[in-house]
Amino acid sequence: MTVVVKIGGARAVDPEGALADIGALKDEGTDVAVVHGGSTAVDDALEQMGIEPEYVETPSGVVGRFTDEETMDVFKMAMSGLVNTDLVTGLQNQGIDAVGLSGVDGKLFYGPRKEAVRVVEDGKKKIRRGDHSGSIKEVNGDLLETLLDDGYTPVASPPMLADDGVAVNTDADRASAAVAAELGGTLVSLTDVAGVYRDPDDSSTLIERVETPEEYAELKDAAEGFMGRKVMAATEALEGGASEVVVASANADQPIRSAVEGGGTHILPSALPKDD
């Protein structure tokens, strides 16, 4: 069995419980790969350097980071240098032989660059150029499997390598989906809430299991904001061959194990809308 664990980069997500849990899973013979974000660390580093983080809104209302060249350097520093190294160190201290990777290593995450983005500024649609972002179309599964076969736990994060040879930003949730699809495993996406709620303000409305296209439609309606990105990533993971996606809380006791064993929101391949 292979489990891909997505650890969020938000300040409210504490990775400690997940790190201990990975050791227990490894001991049982489960292959584990980790994918992480780190947007908070990027913003912190930008602030330390006196650079204002810039977020733009697309015409469809999605808010994302605008990553110019200077910001991209800070992104690499915070994401690959600080967050990744600290996670790998934490895993090593749990006795887990982790190896950190960015998407540039072995072209782990590769795909087209999106240099120009449509944005809405002051109510007007504009084209902004110079963005450092891209979409993952290829994952180097050979590199991950080589490391897993040798007993290592890969810990991967953006940046990705774009087709113009530049390291660029890419969404970490979708990166984790691409890894789960490539490895055909279960994606456990850890976040700061217990899963997807029908009513975002009411944790008693947790959607536990999404097995049919009807339940999937309900899930999509319920998922707002960053949960919308998680559902999009879940869809990509399942379309690509992941066996299951679970959205669950990082702050639970044994967060990965409890997610695999039924906690959180489980989304199954049978939930994907059928093509006509």
Add this chain to the structure above:
Amino acid sequence: MTVVVKIGGARAVDPEGALADIGALKDEGTDVAVVHGGSTAVDDALEQMGIEPEYVETPSGVVGRFTDEETMDVFKMAMSGLVNTDLVTGLQNQGIDAVGLSGVDGKLFYGPRKEAVRVVEDGKKKIRRGDHSGSIKEVNGDLLETLLDDGYTPVASPPMLADDGVAVNTDADRASAAVAAELGGTLVSLTDVAGVYRDPDDSSTLIERVETPEEYAELKDAAEGFMGRKVMAATEALEGGASEVVVASANADQPIRSAVEGGGTHILPSALPKDD
């Protein structure tokens, strides 16, 4: 044949020639591993964050970075996040399937922490605590060989993982020596001069070949400042099993090939002082 290339982190060292050269060597079937420094990038990042880099002098006159906890975070950012990612990106753009590693990854560089250092301040000897530095005693050769066997080019740099579980600074020259010793290869240490000169100010006094203990004694006398560190690293590499060490210019045409084929200062195992 295995070549370990040390690429310096000084501002005067341009890695471009070396990157192109690595591709040619790989095409000929030579395994190449890269180890790099990045002290200039660390100082630049510290400056951007408004932190003054701190250098201390030991009683024996060696000047080195004092790395407190805050500086250590910036070190990880600049070294593993920026310099490593940029080198791996540069190699990928030469068609070389590079994979970046810090010494924490797979415990690539592991050994004792040196938390307290003896320093001289205002002419007085003191003990300073809180330094994040250590000495490499173990190199994970399995991880390097797994990657090399699969066609990847490992690109490694400090930090190392200290025995107290903390990622700490370590000398990149000595890290490259440890890798060359572990792999039993040739260490090509690229720098901003053509090798070790008998007279540091006169490039016509290049020491070309060091084969005997007498020539080694002459080399040690000639090596001053940072060259002293390179000679110490060369000694460690050869003592550990490296086949040859070459100190040569990074800025030459085909810098690695010309070093392997006779350029620069060649130091051979027969030069090591014999134990009585």
